[in-house]
Amino acid sequence: MDYLPVFLDLKYKNILVVGAGEVAFNKIKLLLRAHAVVNIIAKDMCSEIRSLLVQKKVFWLSKEFQISYLKNIFLVIAATSNTELNQTIFKKCNKLKMLVNVVDDQSKCSFIFPSIIDRSPIIIAMSSGGTAPVLLRLLRKKIESILPIRLGNVAKIAGCWRSIVKKQFSNLLERKRFWEKLFNSIFVQYIINGKEKKAVSFLESIIKKPNVLIGEIILVGAGPGNSDLLTLRALQVMQEADVVLYDNLVSQEILNLIRRDAKCIYVGKRAGLKNITQEKIIKLLIFLANQGKKVVRLKGGDSFIFGRGGEELEAAKNANINFQVVPGITSGIGASAYSGIPLTHRNYAQGVIFITGHKCVNNTANNWSILCDPSYTLVVYMGSLNALEISEKLILYGRLRSTPIAIISQSTTINQKVIIGRLDEINKLFKLTISPSLLIIGQVVLLHQKLAWFKDLTNLNNTETIF
Template identity: 70%
Template sequence: MNYLPLFIDLKSKNVLVIGAGEVAFNKIKLLLRAAAKVNVIAKELSLEVKLLLREKKINWLSKKFDLIYLRKIFLVISATNDIKLNEYIFKKCNERCLLVNVVDDKAKCSFIFPSIIDRSPVIVAMSSGGTAPVLLRLLREKIEAILPMKLGDVAKIAGRWRSAIKKHFFNILERRRFWEKLFKSTFVDHILNGKKEQAINILKENMYKSNSLKGEIILVGAGPGDSGLLTLRGLQILQQADVVLYDYLVSKDILDLIRRDAKCICVGKRFGLKNITQEKIIKLLIFLAQQGKRVVRLKGGDPFIFGRGGEEIEAAKNAGIDFQVVPGITSAIGVSAYTGIPLTHRKYAQGVIFITGHKCIDGFVNNWSILSDPSYTLVIYMGTFQAIYIAKKLITLGRSKLTPIAVVSKGTTMHQKVIIGCLSEIEKIIQFTITPSLLIVGDVVRLHKKLAWFHNENVSHNIKNIFSTVKLI
């Protein structure tokens, strides 16, 4: 974040504008909309600025800048063509810890003006930090189109009732649920259609309805890594969460999408390390939900594919807690797509089987006769943990030693790494992989070189090339 976006109250505050041309006039108009006291220093005033002076909307202090005019000033805008004067003003403002903006000179700005979408009191401000103004304009057009012109009326009415709602609902969670429910009702539509009385009646009805807090557990699949693969429903839930329990595999980009005032708790487990137990995670989920909170369990991939999601909602059901499940793109689907390896193909594979590299509990045993069938693609989650054992078992029961394999780490991200080899080379391959990795076994891997489309710095490697490189070193 190059700039921290802030909304500053300029009402009745003294602002100094040096310059009175077209550019300065545009800044002055914006400042007047914010009810600032605008003071101008300029040799000459443009016609537009003269009109503002006649209407007594601005003060013309002087034709020449002097340090005395920086006294009791809140912020400064310099909009002149005099480079030396601009530099001098910037320097002196910094010495006095004054906010200053030298127009069209980003290096001499302690603040910048964003692109503004005004639905007062709802304000949307956007900025690219001066890097992509055309992109910003296109984004603004899209947002302008989806925000109704009367959206400000919704906020104004809500603001007038805010103190009454605060007195009625003592608990902050109850208030939040009330407003969420209200803004999703026909309350908003009535205001947008000019029917304010009907809207207020709906507000009153919702106010006196039973709004007792009822906790909920929501399982959300975060997808395989790329934040763009998070589902729209998943994003909506993250914006409504009170608490989020997340795994290590969830990317920072996705964590940044969680509502800012939600509490985030990492409950991830890593192989070989001391971790929080699944039993403790379930107890924490239930404890938080019983407090009336909307608790999100955020998991990498999909909650129901080796994510123990079934155990968690079973516990929620047993505890009488409401629950939802938002599926995610499981790692096998996402990673195979990003590596150009179709898991099924009419020429190479008639089906696909997902298994985990972790040993199963409660006596579950893999059906090796099916797993060894070359007409199926085999995808092994957390594949490096038991890779050697699995490979030997597959070869013993009929899979060819030359069966192509792909080991993919950090799949779907810009750090994705793919190593291609064959089943008999698995012991060598895993020396060059990082965990967690996904292992794809089957003839469909042959299509990787032809169909790979997601390119990054960590290009695919053939295991033979890796060893030739190692020997050269």
Template identity: 55%
Template sequence: MNYLPLFADLRKKPVLVVGGGHVAARKIQLLMQAGARVQIVSGCLCKQLETMAEQKTIEWLAKNYHAKQLEKVFLVIAATNNAQLNSQIYQDATNRYLLANVVDNKPFCSFIFPSIIDRTPIIIAISSSGTAPVLVRLLREKIEALLPSHLGKMANIAYKWRKKVQERFSNVSNRRHFWDTAFNGLFSSQVAVGNINEAQRTLDRQLSDINIRLGEIILVGAGPGDSGLLTLRGLQVMQLADVVLYDYLVSDEILNLSRRDADRICVGKHAHTHSITQTEINDMLVTLAKKGKRVVRLKGGDPFIFGRGGEELTAAVEAGIPFQVVPGVTAAIGAAAYAGIPLTHRDYAHSVLLVTGHHCSKDTNLDWAVLARINQTLVIYMGSVAAADITHQLTQHGRDPNTPVAVISRGTCKDQKVLVGTLKHLPELALHTPPPALFVIGAVVNLHDHLAWYQIRGKRYEQ
């Protein structure tokens, strides 16, 4: 171990910074966040530091450095472009047993600044001992993505409850079990959404019965297919799940991001072959949550756009089960973007309508006159079976049969397929495009030839 990691309390302690440029400003910003009393020595200051000196948030001690300025300071940082001066500052500090840092000069550093993840009061520091700062930055970004922003709030609440928990549980093992349950359960979710009062009531219930298991349901939108479109919040809750109930549209790549030891249950449905009913899914969610499980309901796209998410949460409400929702990128947005088709464009379409193909057959009461309006984009989910009816109804209600149409299969996935044609050929396009497919109808489809960026441009249907 080249360096001993230490967390120094700099609150109200004097720290000397020699240098007044942008590099010094970055270090000073960090010192200010830690509550240090910054003294600066420099012939001139950059605009940012000049403003801070005028506002007296830092003290401009002098224009020229001399060793006497090292008296009664806690740390020393040299950030000048004068190598000889930096070396002298380091030597002077070392002679006085002061920790010193010469920026970007590892041999002249008795301490180094790590890469920091700030979830105050939780602080995580990463260092390569000054050997590979870019690698450390990449590691910090990966870890940052995994750590929810509410960790600090949880830590502050835990601090206030420490004495109460110690009085309730004399056994250290029981205390650990109490906090393990809290940090990995309903308490954590309630803090995450800002429901602090309810979170503290959850801790009260756990205090009265250490073995109580309080379950919840988390509805998560997995996006249209590409795992890169899963939201950060979605990833975080998936890695805390006890059970994951998922649909067929959720890719293995996304499913494998869930916690390794979580139970995975497929509750997907195919057209005409419903392996499990919606009522059975609702009952399963409630039953698992009542057993104290953190249940993640993982749905393709966004759970509130033709995903029956509202029905599943209604069941949770009726059963008194706590729940939360993590939105996802819906297929219309994701697939169209990956096909290079903006759903709105001031020259072509000022609005967009989303419709499910399940309601496009002849016996429904859809307002086809509204759906057939020009100067708007119509997006139809799951429309392959009803493609002929859709074409007939739209043309009967005034939509030009030559209106541009795109049929997008497996949108955002590596095997995405895009066929482009016109409305009159929609049934043929649907036949040549495997499900799940999305229809985009409107003049914006013409932009596909110019804006297609993912993989290759789609094929144009000719007859």
């Protein structure tokens, strides 16, 4: 270990910064966040530091560095372009056994600034010892993405209750188990969602009944297939799950992001195959949540767009189980974006309608007079189901036979395939695709050839035009 990671309390301590350019400003911002007293020596100041001086957030001592200015200073930062001056400052500080950092010169640093992830009072500091700053930046970005912004509030509230918990659980092991259970419960989610009163109420109840495990169900939209299109919140929840029930449309790439020790249960459904029923899925969700588990229901696209998420949450509500929803990019939005087909456009379509190729359980008929309006783009989920019937009805009620259509399979992935054709060719076109596929009907499809950016990016000839 080249450096010992430590956290310094700089509150109201005098810090000396020599130099007042952009590099110095970046360090000063950090020092001010730590409530340090920042003293500056510099001939010239950048506009940002001059503004801090006007606001009396920093103090300007002098234009020239002198050893006398090191008196009563806790640590020193040299951020000048003068290598001789930097060398002098380093030697003087070393002689006085003071902490010193010469910016961008690791050999002249008794301490270095780490990469910081701030969720105060939770602070994560990372360093590569100056060997690989770009790699460090990438790692920081990954860690940032899975730590909720309000995570610090969890620590603050827990800190306020430490003494009460200590009185309640005198045994160290009991206290440890209590905190572990609390931080793995819905308590954290309440705070992250801004419901701090509910979180405190939950904490009070769990102190009174420490052995009661309270589970929850979280509906998570996994997006249209590409793992890059997961929301940060979805990733966070997947990292916290005890059990994940996932659908057929969730890619392996996304499944690989689930917490390793979480139990994954496949509950996918495919047309024409023997599948688990929706009733059994709901019963399993409730059974697992009643065991005190954090159950993630992971669905392709968005749970509330033809994903039966509403039915599952109704069942959770009826069973008095806590639940929350993490929206995802629905496949209609993802597929259209990645195939270069804007669903609305001033010159082509004034609106968009989403329907499903599945027939309703009660056989409720579609309103074909609305669906055939050429000023609306029609997006059909599970488009291969009843495609011919949909085409015939649209033509019967007024859509032109020559209306452009796009059939998109494996959307947003490198295997995406787009077939362009006419409405009256729909049956023939679907024979060239693999399920599941999404169908887009309308004049906006004509923009595909012009706007198909993803095809060029992947260098794949993934478009067939049969028009």
